[in-house]
Amino acid sequence: MSESAVQIIARGPRFIAETAAEALDADPMLEGATYSILEEDEDRGIWRIDAFPTTDEEAEGVEATLKAHDGLSVTVEKLADADWLAMSLSGLPPVRAGRFFVYGAHDQGRVPRNTVNLKIDAGAAFGTGHHGTTVGCLQAFDELLKRERFERVLDVGCGTGILAIAAAKSGSKVAVGTDIDAPSVRIANENAKLNMADARFVHASGLNDRKVRGQGPYDLVFANILAPPLVSLSQDIKEALHIGGVAILSGLLRTQERRVTAAYLSRGFVLERRIHRDAWSALVLRRMG
Numbered sequence: 001m002s003e004s005a006v007q008i009i010a011r012g013p014r015f016i017a018e019t020a021a022e023a024l025d026a027d028p029m030l031e032g033a034t035y036s037i038l039e040e041d042e043d044r045g046i047w048r049i050d051a052f053p054t055t056d057e058e059a060e061g062v063e064a065t066l067k068a069h070d071g072l073s074v075t076v077e078k079l080a081d082a083d084w085l086a087m088s089l090s091g092l093p094p095v096r097a098g099r100f101f102v103y104g105a106h107d108q109g110r111v112p113r114n115t116v117n118l119k120i121d122a123g124a125a126f127g128t129g130h131h132g133t134t135v136g137c138l139q140a141f142d143e144l145l146k147r148e149r150f151e152r153v154l155d156v157g158c159g160t161g162i163l164a165i166a167a168a169k170s171g172s173k174v175a176v177g178t179d180i181d182a183p184s185v186r187i188a189n190e191n192a193k194l195n196m197a198d199a200r201f202v203h204a205s206g207l208n209d210r211k212v213r214g215q216g217p218y219d220l221v222f223a224n225i226l227a228p229p230l231v232s233l234s235q236d237i238k239e240a241l242h243i244g245g246v247a248i249l250s251g252l253l254r255t256q257e258r259r260v261t262a263a264y265l266s267r268g269f270v271l272e273r274r275i276h277r278d279a280w281s282a283l284v285l286r287r288m289g
């Protein structure tokens, strides 16, 4: 692990930022590297990549890849201590996505009455509602809820548990989440309690865990993970769903849509909707056969 954590920031025009993001995705040495890409300044057309490497090798690889793209200005900032994620995210404004309102402790007094409110504080797990992928999933879910009910919901890659908690708080009888990261599962279970939501979270790799399978088949599966696991889990996600059930997939860049969609179409899904947020995409796919 790094002696001190760093955040690597790259700014530049959209095309160059997206090309650099694709280069990060394509490098097998950087498979685990976490980054976000978003439009920072619409008027000036500036896009921004924030990368949060967890090892020195990853930091060197990410920095070198970003610097190899002419037109990006790249800076590396040292972060003070292990609480850097919480520190960098504390004070973030609440997020509204359809009926869902996601807020932190500092916004306790500003919660509307007519929304489904999700209290999620920034911490060591992904999913405060500020990332384009999470917002895309919540928006897609909100749209579907206008005409359908989802009794049984599974959230693959639950992070903070935000999506399963959203399901439990908007009428789903069964809301199960799973993550390969044990601390995320602990935090998700704490968040469920904090939100008085009947959602359960299981530490597991993939969908074959007994506790995950045992609650299925599901009416809806969220999977906000990266494009490669979305492709490799496509058969498992299909088997976890009823025929007619819906998968809301995110964690993929717009440039990766075709690859992910193809894996699901070939397994009998139809694509119902795409939601774009910054460079990210959320896909709504229905299992037809």
Ligand SMILES: C[S@@+](CC[C@H](N)C(=O)[O-])C[C@H]1O[C@@H](n2cnc3c(N)ncnc32)[C@H](O)[C@@H]1O
Binding pocket: 126, 127, 128, 129, 133, 134, 137, 155, 156, 157, 158, 159, 160, 161, 162, 163, 178, 179, 180, 181, 184, 204, 205, 206, 224, 225, 226, 229, 251
């Ligand atoms: C982008 S975060 C999504 C968090 C949250 N669901 C949200 O929408 O904000 C992805 C999460 O997926 C987990 N993950 C990655 N690959 C996974 C896999 N194959 N099975 C289960 N969880 C996975 C990561 O540990 C991480 O917590």
